[in-house]
Amino acid sequence: MSDRIFAVLWLLLCAGMAAVGWGISTEFAYEPVGPRAYPLLILALMAVCSAWLLFKPGEAVDWPRGALLKKVAVMIVAVLLYALIFESAGFAVATALLTVAIGRLFDGKWLHCAVGGVVMGVALFYFFDRLLDVPLPGGLLLG
Amino acid sequence: MDTLGFLGQGFAVAMKPGNLLVALIGSFIGTIVGMLPGLGPINGVAILLPLAFALKLPPETALILLAAVYMGCEYGGRISSILLNVPGDAGAIMTAMDGNPMAKQGKAGVALSISAWSSFVGSVVAIVGLVLFAPLLAGWSLAFGPAEYFALMIFAIACLGGMVGDKPVKTILAALIGLFMATVGVDANSGVYRFTFDDIHLADGIQFIVVVIGFFSVSEILLMLEQTHTGETVIKQTGRMMFNLREMVETWWCTLYSSVIGFVIGVLPGAGATIASAVTYMTAKRLHDKEGTFGNGDIRGVAAPEAANNASACGSFVPMLTLGVPGSGTTAVMMGALTLYNITPGPMLFTQQPDIVWGLIASLFVGNILLLIMNIPLVGVFTRMLSVPLFLLVPGIAAISTVGVYAVHSTTFDLVMMALLGVFGYLLRKMSFPMSALILGFVLGEMLEQNLRRALSISNGDLHILWESPISLGLWLMAGAMLVVPPLLRLRRRRKSAQAIAVSTV
Structure with missing residues (x-):
């Protein structure tokens, strides 16, 4: 359950960060990959991992009570x-x-x-x- | 011959009085940190790194300090394993299996001294390996271009994914979180601010020291609330303090091969002292356990894992120094320490900064001799410290960690960030995300991105360059295998044991 909650929160965070990251831009581009692509790639991979965790969560976490x-x-x-x-x-x-x-x-x-x-x-x-x-x-x- | 010359130069650095003193202090602190249950090498290195930086130690001295702490922890972990039956750090889990029974039989002194001796042998074997192989590997990796580096870093992360933790997806996600955190701040190529939310404190990114202290010190003390080892009593040392010749001969062979195995495992990225000591303990048990003495205080069961965990700690310096890609969480923190000094670890280090590389290697020799002396005749000093009450130790750790963070920028922002990252780290650790993967991602983040972008600049955006050369292709294949094979093996083992259970119940 904890893994699922974490996965949902993390997916939301990835979406939020992707929205912020989409706005990264430079006036001049002298290289084929600018400053925007790599963070978006990482966010996409994080989203994939979170989605995986959402569908196949690990064992229950023993939270302090x-x-x-x-x-x-x-x-x-x-x-x-x-x-x-x-x-x-x-x-x-x-x-x-x-x-x-x-x-x-x-x-x-x-x-x-x-x-x-x-x-x-x-x-x-x-x-x-x-x-x-x-x-x-x-x-x-x-x- | 060249190597010997450099080694001589290294000893000249390591034997400077200041560096010698630092090695002594580091070994002492390391042994204590390793001995205290809950605190391991990564915590020790994390807590001392900001202090080394705040004290304005020169880079080679700072590295000698951190290496001494790392080595000291591998020695110290055994003390609480043997006397308390509580491993002082993860590498010493196996030592408790036979070490504690030996102590209960009144042979605590023998267990402590033989384990210190085998730790020493393990370290020496591994340092010799480091001296022999590191320059070769460094020379070879000079041919690496950005695409090969990119593939190598992916391989390092994949190794962690396959070997650390029981859920690879969590390890990968942890590494990705680290990689993402590293993108915060100004982009070196274009000068654009990324994910800073217009806060000047984030302009140069999330500070490495803040991350390290938050994740490895603040979150650790939160976890310590749960692990109160009350009821365990320290076994008094009685009888012989020193092992005798017969015991040394008996353990000699398994100490030696455990050292070699430990070194090889240490060199591999991802696998560290924990895996090394487990593998060698099982090997020693398979080879020597004829009368079922393992687990009941067999001296070889103490010597083998201790030799291995020290050897693997020394071995983990190989990828860090030669490739600039750390193989373990602790070396990741040390590599971060080098980058704080604007030194980029990697093959160029051997030619450009021989003082640092060879000074560090020589100081490992020196440190281990100091540790052997500290850990055999003076072991009583440390055992007394096992009774420092937690209600003073924990706030002490918190205060000293905070001093280190504050020393970097002197802002409340960093301190609050440290506390928040500590809580975040606590949550992640409770959910068994491996922190070593996260810190590896954070340390490698910038290099990974730079090498990717550089490679794509060379090829003008053509992705093929990433797997064109045989080296990078090989690394990609190995990375894939690392992710796929260990879980499959685990699955097969689980099936087999499930079958065995099914058969036995029928």
Whole structure:
């Protein structure tokens, strides 16, 4: 079933992308194959594979359920939020928050996660930004 | 003689203090990453690649680091196979079959040391093979034109389709997704923007590092939520730490032929350490299992797959270095690393960048010696790390990966893209799309298109050029065979076993 849903979505995506790709054009053409043909070829092949998958799907996928699904959702939100606040809040603060969020998912105790997060955020910041010269956003605390 | 001269030059590069230090660090990190269940060489290389780039390491040093990590993972995987009965990476699945029983019989030290030794022998045999065959193959492939290259890349993708995953259509679709993602951005020939939706962040395409981290780090930690190996306890090492002469003699022959088989399998695009270790384990079992000791802690069952997975890892450098077409997901990531430095892997590399090629080959020798030292006397250091709690390890992986992505462009856009690709990768992996095919497609995408267009420019649009030469025709036929034969064999095997079941129930 999952394969079929994926195949339908992917076919729609291929169609949408093909519509966008059709509009690719150059003013001057000095080679027999321009920039448009190859992406359209790939899209066509993807559509064929998706159609195949639609008619001959693989085995059912064991999606996470219940508590595990909730954990996966929390992790996705945590990683997205981390990406979004990384620059504004700064590396150390964002990493500390991420550690608490993910650490709790892996059954860490509140205190352990909090202490570990703060230590990791600050230590990694100094390690990369100061010692190895990989620039990181200082943000709220270390800016 | 020429080869020896170049090899000497390579050792001069590999023995520079900076490169030696990097090889040491890489081997150490690689062993840890390989040992941790869930993380394999492709994750290790993916996480370290952006850091190497951010640290502004010169290309040969970056490559030495990544190669050391790759090798280290092949060593490290065995530790958790033997002590935990949980393979540290896919290449070490077979090692658990006899390694864990040996550990349970109190011979953990022997299992660990003999497997490190056979890993070392496997690597050395394969590196010698690399030194002997790579220059030959590179010289031969200089004659390749765009049409031959196009056919070769199709062959590489078809190999993956035939051998990786149980549904070829999913592997091909994954490769196509990678190929399509590579078309995003400005077209090199005409300067036209494709699929950028007028977003400046997509103008130079989807960043390689963002793709690699999203697919191999973020999606990996999402998958790690499901695989909590609680209840398994680390077996304490007791007794002898070192194998004795009798055990070495006993395993010598199977280590040697497993190394050769592993190397050959590694050179073939598509088949990697997982297939190599499975094939050699089965071979060793067929040849030596007279008393039914395999599966109950036979030392040869530990030596054979370990020799093979290291040999195949070294062997997989051959197609990457000589043809510019990676044979495995991990070498695809490494090849992407080279292109980040504006170096195009392929036969020209041997003449234009001998420092990089031979430095890398020499560093494989050096790295393996370091790894042998780390993995026999110092193995206790690593076993202690098996008890690092996941609640710190996982956020650590996430944070370090993000640092690498951020270092490239310092934009929030890349970070969000990384997170979204991670979720997409998670969904694809849950649906058993092989990620190695996707990354291979993404890395080869631009070259595939360029070679196709160049070939058609030469022939002025005539498609015949694509299969005119005997080399390209041969590659097309082999690609077709790769897609058709393995599924047929699988079908036949399934029929046979179905018959066997039918007969036995009658």
